[in-house]
Amino acid sequence: MQTDLPAPSLARQARAFLALTKPRVVALIVFTAVIGMFLATPGMVPPGRLAAGTLGIALVAAAAAAINCLLERGIDARMRRTRRRPLPRGELTAAQTLAFAGALGGLGLWTLLQFVNALTMWLTAATFIGYAVVYTLLLKPLTPQNIVIGGASGAMPPVLGWAAVSGEVGAEALLLFLIIFVWTPPHFWSLALYRAEEYAAAGVPMLPVTHGRGYTRMQVLLYTALLFAASLLPFAIGMSGRLYLIAAVALGAVFLGYALRIYRRYSDALARATFRYSILYLALLFAALLADHYL
Numbered sequence: 001m002q003t004d005l006p007a008p009s010l011a012r013q014a015r016a017f018l019a020l021t022k023p024r025v026v027a028l029i030v031f032t033a034v035i036g037m038f039l040a041t042p043g044m045v046p047p048g049r050l051a052a053g054t055l056g057i058a059l060v061a062a063a064a065a066a067i068n069c070l071l072e073r074g075i076d077a078r079m080r081r082t083r084r085r086p087l088p089r090g091e092l093t094a095a096q097t098l099a100f101a102g103a104l105g106g107l108g109l110w111t112l113l114q115f116v117n118a119l120t121m122w123l124t125a126a127t128f129i130g131y132a133v134v135y136t137l138l139l140k141p142l143t144p145q146n147i148v149i150g151g152a153s154g155a156m157p158p159v160l161g162w163a164a165v166s167g168e169v170g171a172e173a174l175l176l177f178l179i180i181f182v183w184t185p186p187h188f189w190s191l192a193l194y195r196a197e198e199y200a201a202a203g204v205p206m207l208p209v210t211h212g213r214g215y216t217r218m219q220v221l222l223y224t225a226l227l228f229a230a231s232l233l234p235f236a237i238g239m240s241g242r243l244y245l246i247a248a249v250a251l252g253a254v255f256l257g258y259a260l261r262i263y264r265r266y267s268d269a270l271a272r273a274t275f276r277y278s279i280l281y282l283a284l285l286f287a288a289l290l291a292d293h294y295l
Contacts (some may be wrong), residue, residue: 021061026061030109030157033053033057033164036159036161052111052115055159056116059160059233066097068136070087075202076199119169120163127160130150135150142205144209148185152181155181157172171237179285186223186227186259192208193262193266196209213266227252228253232248235248255278
């Protein structure tokens with residue numbers, strides 16, 4: 001009796017490879033990187049540099065996401081949120097994933113070296129290693145501070161964009177890094193709060209698992225307050241004007257409101273809403289930086 005499963009269609013395989021890249025995550029990464037490019041110059045970014053920088057950073061980010069899926073396929077299979085990813089479902093093999101990630105990452109780094117500059121290429125390579133290896137392999141399974149320490153890799157995109165245009169890493173770029181670095185804990189811990197049982201079952205020492213929900217809720221509030229302060233620094237140093245200040249205060253006040261409600265009257269629904277708002281917050285905050293830069 002024939003027992004072999006039919007080969008997946010080309011379209012299905014394409015969708016599986018696309019899912020490996022975590023498109024929504026990569027979109028936010030690329031968005032903040034592009035903002036970094038525009039903020040690095042008082043004028044317009046040369047179209048060729050913009051295209052090459054965006055493509056190179058996007059390809060390496062997609063490769064890092066694929067490697068993350070490969071290394072965490074066992075954990076993903078035990079979590080409801082991730083069990084439908086291509087590797088746990090058996091839609092792709094480890095070898096296919098590794099080859100795919102290698103091709104994307106190699107092409108992305110080559111693009112940055114050939115058409116942008118060596119500094120951006122090396123910084124992007126370091127970011128890849130920081131996320132795909134240091135965070136995924138070392139930090140995530142070993143410490144509840146994985147998000148805090150590993151957040152350094154996630155905060156790099158605007159620095160990469162800045163370096164792509166200016167050829168250096170200035171103080172303003174590091175300030176953009178700081179904002180995303182401080183944003184990362186309340187963003188991910190909001191998710192971890194309502195997924196705590198899944199993380200516990202998968203053996204991942206996220207903060208709600210190791211220290212409890214009450215402690216995590218307090219940390220979400222503290223980091224959100226710190227984020228509010230950090231978000232005002234671009235105005236304080238003269239990097240932005242009143243338009244950005246108004247947006248930062250308004251967006252930060254809403255985020256603080258969510259964090260305070262989580263601390264006082266927690267519910268899974270509220271944690272989900274906070275997680276979703278945190279993504280909108282970052283996108284709108286950086287959009288306000290860009291609008292202020294040119295208006």
